Amino acid sequence: MELINRWRAGDGRAATRLVGRHSQALARFAASAGERDGIEELVQDTFVRAFASLDSFRGASTLRTWLFTIERRLMLDRRRAERRSRETVPVEESDHVSEYGALDGLIAEEAQERVRKSLDALSPTQREVFTLRVQQGLSYKEIAEVVGSTEGAARVHYHNAIKTVKEFLKDE
Amino acid sequence: MNKCIDSDIQEMLPDLLHRALADGERQRVQAHLATCESCQEDLEVLRTVKSAAVFAPSIDVDSVVRQIPPYRTIVPATERPARTRVVSWLVAASLAVVVLGGGSILLQSNGSLASRARSQQPALRIAKVPDATKPSPPESVARSKTGMQPSIPAHPQALALAADADGLSDGSLVQLMNDMDGFDALPASEPDPVISVDSGDSL
Incomplete structure (x- = not known):
């Protein structure tokens, strides 16, 4: 809250520190949640939206949890928009090729590829809960806040997810 | 295991x-x-x-910060000046008055048109029956046939208006116009059905 208050007081460096502190976590969450393109843009939009409505942040949760919540909403909006555009514009074969080509460049190691595949085997909610818990270290209470669910439901999603991932990695 | x-x-x-x-x-x-x-x-x-x-891409912090507007330029709705809020309310109230007033005038005019149409309908029906070239029966005859007292004054020429007006003399037309000037714009009540009975072939 101190950095937020400093930014409100006109200290531009406070914004830089806030962005620097949380931007990579937001990028990792987006990548883990299945976003492939435009992660930088997504993180940027998240911060712009967050700073525009910073007065509504009361500090009941951590700032990072609140940022995850905003980013998740933006991802859902994006997916809805993509679904709509897919319904109207047919996807070209070349799009698939370029997407996988870019992905190959991003995933350098075989282990990472395996993990990505195992996460792809989860449902969207399971993947969100699992990555927020394992990669971001959020508590179940915070996860429930981000995904708009309950702590109990988040626990169930986590246990189902780790079971699936474990089996997938064992079979590979 | x-x-x-x-x-x-x-x-x-x-x-x-x-x-x-x-x-x-x-x-x-x-x-x-x-x-x-x-x-x-x-x-x-x-x-x-x-x-x-x-494998998440690294984020350029400076480029993100450049997109964030300074705090002072973001004015939340709750902090708008009081004067702006008053002006907004006045505009909204004026719009409401215009909409409600216009709506009620429209409704009223529609209602009076409908009642006019209703009041004119029997007159048209009446006008079809008697032949304007023939002399219309005197009022006393009409009264004696039905046994009812009409509540409106009898206007034989007016009854003949929708029929053939060519057969009327100039004097009759002047008389008719004078009589029409004396008509009320709207009837005080529904037209008396006795007039249509006068035709002799209805009911």
């Missing part, structure tokens, strides 16, 4: 990875891990997943 049934420990494994456990809890989890193969396997999976998150 047996599946571990200690769900407390299982749930603390991600916190162990993130060094988010208190000393006592950390020692408890580590003691459990020393003997539980299932949890060791789980922890290894979690380590793999956590380390695999590195």
Whole structure:
């Protein structure tokens, strides 16, 4: 809250520190949640939206949890928009090729590829809960806040997810 | 390998990875891990997943910060000046008055048109029946036939208006116009049905 208050007081460096502190976590969450393109843009939009409505942040949760919540909403909006555009514009074969080509460049190691595949085997909610818990270290209470669910439901999603991932990695 | 049934420990494994456990809890989890193969396997999976998150692109912090508007330019709705709020309310109230007033005028005009149409309908029906070239029966005859007292004054020429007006003399037309000038715009009540009875072939 101190950095937020400093930014409100006109200290531009406070914004830089806030962005620097949380931007990579937001990028990792987006990548883990299945976003492939435009992660930088997504993180940027998240911060712009967050700073525009910073007065509504009361500090009941951590700032990072609140940022995850905003980013998740933006991802859902994006997916809805993509679904709509897919319904109207047919996807070209070349799009698939370029997407996988870019992905190959991003995933350098075989282990990472395996993990990505195992996460792809989860449902969207399971993947969100699992990555927020394992990669971001959020508590179940915070996860429930981000995904708009309950702590109990988040626990169930986590246990189902780790079971699936474990089996997938064992079979590979 | 047996599946571990200690769900407390299982749930603390991600916190162990993130060094988010208190000393006592950390020692408890580590003691459990020393003997539980299932949890060791789980922890290894979690380590793999956590380390695999590195493929996220690095974010240019400065370019993100450049897109953030300064705090002063963001004016939340609750902090708008009081004068602006008053003007907004006045505009809204004026619009409401215009809409409600216009709506009621429209409704009223529609209603009077409808009632006019209703009041004119019997007159048209009346006008079809008698022939204007023939002399119309005197009022007293009409009264005696029906036995009813008409509540409106009799206007024989007016009854003939929708029929053939060519047969009327100039004097009759002037008389008719004068009589029409004396008509009320709207009838005080529904037209008396006795007039249509005068035709002799209805009812």
